[in-house]
Amino acid sequence: MNDTTQAKRSDEPVWWALFSAGGVCFAVVVPGAILALALLPAFGGFSADNLSYPRISALLHDALWGLAGLAFIGSVICLPLFHAAHRIHHGLHDLKLGGGLLSKVLCYGSAAALSLLALYLIS
Amino acid sequence: MSKTINIARYNPQTDSQPQLQAFQVDSDNSTSVLDALLQVQQQDPSLGFRWSCRMAICGSCGVMVNGIPKLGCKTFLRDYPDKLTVSALAHFNVEKDLIVDMQPFLTHLAAVKPYLINAEQSSQPHRQTPAQLAKYQQFANCINCGLCYSACPQFGLNPEFLGPAAITLAQRYNLDSRDAGKAARMPELNSKNGVWGCTFVGFCSEVCPKKVDPAAAVNQGKVASASDFIISMFKP
Ligand code: SF4
Numbered sequence: 001m002n003d004t005t006q007a008k009r010s011d012e013p014v015w016w017a018l019f020s021a022g023g024v025c026f027a028v029v030v031p032g033a034i035l036a037l038a039l040l041p042a043f044g045g046f047s048a049d050n051l052s053y054p055r056i057s058a059l060l061h062d063a064l065w066g067l068a069g070l071a072f073i074g075s076v077i078c079l080p081l082f083h084a085a086h087r088i089h090h091g092l093h094d095l096k097l098g099g100g101l102l103s104k105v106l107c108y109g110s111a112a113a114l115s116l117l118a119l120y121l122i123s
Numbered sequence: 124m125s126k127t128i129n130i131a132r133y134n135p136q137t138d139s140q141p142q143l144q145a146f147q148v149d150s151d152n153s154t155s156v157l158d159a160l161l162q163v164q165q166q167d168p169s170l171g172f173r174w175s176c177r178m179a180i181c182g183s184c185g186v187m188v189n190g191i192p193k194l195g196c197k198t199f200l201r202d203y204p205d206k207l208t209v210s211a212l213a214h215f216n217v218e219k220d221l222i223v224d225m226q227p228f229l230t231h232l233a234a235v236k237p238y239l240i241n242a243e244q245s246s247q248p249h250r251q252t253p254a255q256l257a258k259y260q261q262f263a264n265c266i267n268c269g270l271c272y273s274a275c276p277q278f279g280l281n282p283e284f285l286g287p288a289a290i291t292l293a294q295r296y297n298l299d300s301r302d303a304g305k306a307a308r309m310p311e312l313n314s315k316n317g318v319w320g321c322t323f324v325g326f327c328s329e330v331c332p333k334k335v336d337p338a339a340a341v342n343q344g345k346v347a348s349a350s351d352f353i354i355s356m357f358k359p
Pocket residue numbers: 264265266267268269270271272287288291327330331332333334335336337
């Protein structure tokens with residue numbers, strides 16, 4: 001706390017940035033996806049044919065050279081996963097159950113693993 | 124009108140933990156918790172508590188009223204028609220009755236170098252536009268009462284956390300156009316006990332008697348620390 005020993009920089013900005021980005025996705029993109037993929041077809045907003053495999057597959061893999069699919073998975077699965085992981089990590093600290101390196105590795109590690117799995121599944 | 128007030132008494136020499144003691148006080152529409160404590164002190168001169176200005180400016184009369192951090196002089200008995208319990212500020216060590224050891228708080232305040240840092244020597248006045256003043260003015264209203272530390276669960280869990288008022292004070296100087304000390308303050312803010320110790324509970328801003336909004340300052344500090352992080356990646 002004095003001039004001679006400078007406090008170590010926290011790596012938290014990285015997790016906080018992912019958390020914030022994930023929060024925006026959770027609030028905006030995820031409800032949009034639920035609306036488009038679940039509610040509108042269910043309530044007859046548009047016909048289920050619009051969600052046919054060839055159509056969705058083309059959207060995910062071909063639109064914008066595959067970037068559309070990447071953006072969709074990133075904003076509906078990966079970033080929200082990091083958002084949730086951050087919450088759980090800090091929640092564990094609040095419950096005095098963790099918050100240290102182990103919970104960090106477990107929380108962000110599972111977010112990363114599940115993100116990779118999601119990306120693998122659409123690749 | 125007579126009213127019962129329960130006070131958490133604690134004498135470190137004899138008690139293992141605080142004990143509630145009930146007192147009767149006279150109360151009308153204008154009786155503050157501090158007035159009530161002064162009445163109790165007439166009945167029992169051994170009651171320990173701090174106060175000075177009686178007008179919400181010195182910041183020394185902080186206590187928990189029914190478990191919420193409050194200034195005794197700015198809190199009125201009329202707003203507590205039912206039970207009224209006064210205890211020492213949470214998250215600090217109690218020295219006696221309602222007196223706590225504020226040293227950890229003061230150490231955190233000092234750690235952020237809360238003064239103008241500027242190598243430039245000039246005998247001219249340092250002019251500031253209203254817009255430049257508006258950037259930090261609200262954060263300069265802190266009276267160092269420490270209520271926000273009692274409200275902050277993260278400070279409760281980790282006393283090393285710089286805490287709301289200290290981070291606010293750092294922002295107050297970092298945002299001041301006359302100051303050039305941001306680089307010297309950022310390392311404290313960038314650390315895990317700096318802005319990143321906050322999980323944005325926001326209770327600090329609710330209890331602040333001066334509407335300083337320390338939670339806003341901490342969040343601005345997070346943005347500042349995140350940009351400092353990115354800038355540092357491009358520096359050797
Ligand atoms: S920010 Fe508000 S609650 Fe915290 S010490 Fe300053 S005046 Fe008190």
